[in-house]
Amino acid sequence: SSGINAEWPLRPGDERFVWNKYLLKDLECDRDLHGYCLPIAYGVLSITTCSLNGKTFEYVLVSRRNWHRMGVRYFVRGADDTGDVANFVETEQIVRCDGNIASHVNTRGSIPLYWSQRSDITYKPYITFHSQNKQKEVFMKHMERQVALYGPNTMVSLIDDKGKEKDICRSLTYIAGII
Numbered sequence: 001s002s003g004i005n006a007e008w009p010l011r012p013g014d015e016r017f018v019w020n021k022y023l024l025k026d027l028e029c030d031r032d033l034h035g036y037c038l039p040i041a042y043g044v045l046s047i048t049t050c051s052l053n054g055k056t057f058e059y060v061l062v063s064r065r066n067w068h069r070m071g072v073r074y075f076v077r078g079a080d081d082t083g084d085v086a087n088f089v090e091t092e093q094i095v096r097c098d099g100n101i102a103s104h105v106n107t108r109g110s111i112p113l114y115w116s117q118r119s120d121i122t123y124k125p126y127i128t129f130h131s132q133n134k135q136k137e138v139f140m141k142h143m144e145r146q147v148a149l150y151g152p153n154t155m156v157s158l159i160d161d162k163g164k165e166k167d168i169c170r171s172l173t174y175i176a177g178i179i
Contacts, residue, residue, distance in 0.1 A: 083141025
């Protein structure tokens, strides 16, 4: 999936976040039905008027979840062959004040490597790596798409460099370091 889909005639936007796209697919061919088609996103929109040091401004938070590789923690992890990562979320923070607008986009998702973690009765299940020879390729696909869509990226790893997460931390550090 490349993200923005210019061929989808119903609404402009990014099909990665249209959760009912597969339901709308049969309806999009008939222009008479377009008025009944409502793309649905899974996320949050919050608009709040705030005041800080006597200055009033508007704070807008838009967060939306990608439908590719969605799932619950420990059941859907890592990336697939196309570089899509599990549980990807895009969040944009917007501040409007005195006619000026500032924006910051943050994305998060599973570590972009081939791996899984099957839930068991332990607090942190063991991690299993898959397709070791494709780790760099899938990481590159993910990061190339990130840069194409969002510009330069800063990666922050929230995984533990000890215990059961130590191996995935080392793999991510190694692959990110050689690119």
